[in-house]
Ligand SMILES: NC(=O)C1=CN([C@@H]2O[C@H](COP(=O)(O)OP(=O)(O)OC[C@H]3O[C@@H](n4cnc5c(N)ncnc54)[C@H](O)[C@@H]3O)[C@@H](O)[C@H]2O)C=CC1
């Protein structure tokens with residue numbers, strides 16, 4: 658590879674590829690780890706992925722590889738694996754991740770442990786510096802250079818500065834935060850509500866309905882996060898309301914697409930298969946439902962969606978239950994004291 662500084666992206670799906678291209682455009686040599694040698698060969702030969710970000714040329718300075726040892730050699734690693742794969746892929750080389758800068762781009766929650774991805778990274782490599790990149794960041798739009806902003810969240814200011822330095826450019830703006838937990842939780846939770854939003858669109862429901870859904874989703878996810886110790890203000894930022902808005906409003910979101918297909922009457926398994934890419938919200942819905950019950954947190958939207966998808970309940974019955982529930986107070990998740 659060239660004398661350029663090298664960084665790595667672990668995961669060569671839509672988001673990994675978009676970020677790898679961005680880094681290469683910013684002047685870095687990028688190692689992009691993927692598990693499939695055939696796809697690596699095709700990208701090396703043709704500079705296009707046969708499967709992800711179709712039609713987007715992959716920069717010459719992005720070097721795809723299946724060699725994980727080689728891929729983790731830089732000191733700055735961006736992790737863009739699906740949540741179900743992150744621990745499994747990184748565990749065998751965990752000791753070599755210590756003292757590196759590890760940035761999770763994955764928006765999911767581990768089943769059984771309820772760990773967020775950066776918490777898994779911390780378990781695997783306790784002396785690594787850990788960060789989370791999250792925000793309204795549809796991979797396809799980043800790849801097409803749509804003006805985009807994101808958040809890098811870490812307790813470590815040097816990590817935040819380094820990530821800002823490598824990613825910032827004319828079309829991509831990176832804000833810093835020290836609320837890693839809140840930023841990461843926002844990115845994971847909003848996927849569930851994007852499924853619901855896609856469903857309402859497929860069913861031809863109105864704009865009032867979608868505005869109500871998104872706003873009450875924000876209330877619900879913030880209420881949950883506050884109970885778990887996150888800062889509610891984080892949810893007013895890019896990684897909270899910003900990501901919720903883009904994912905609930907865009908047919909480019911895979912979670913929205915799952916909801917849309919469900920709304921059209923497609924069974925869940927078939928909807929997931931049709932999309933053929935990661936839609937984290939389905940798993941997140943399961944773990945969130947269980948956690949909200951454990952902690953006794955009122956989450957009627959999560960309960961309702963779960964009842965439709967996994968409980969065989971009819972949408973009409975769930976909507977009636979939601980709309981006729983006991984009247985509540987608006988913005989109930991932030992105490993009025995002090996304002
Ligand atoms: N695509 C997007 O717009 C964005 C995605 N994200 C998050 O990034 C993460 C990855 O998403 P995408 O890249 O979009 O997914 P994708 O579905 O486009 O690609 C997933 C990649 O992971 C690989 N993979 C799947 N299972 C694996 C395993 N067991 N071991 C190793 N590799 C495996 C696939 O081969 C593929 O390269 C998700 O958590 C998603 O929520 C976050 C922001 C934006």
Ligand SMILES: O=C(CO)COP(=O)(O)O
Nearest residue numbers: 792793794795910911912
């Ligand atoms: O997280 C995303 C945008 O910020 C992408 O959402 P999907 O995974 O639903 O495509």
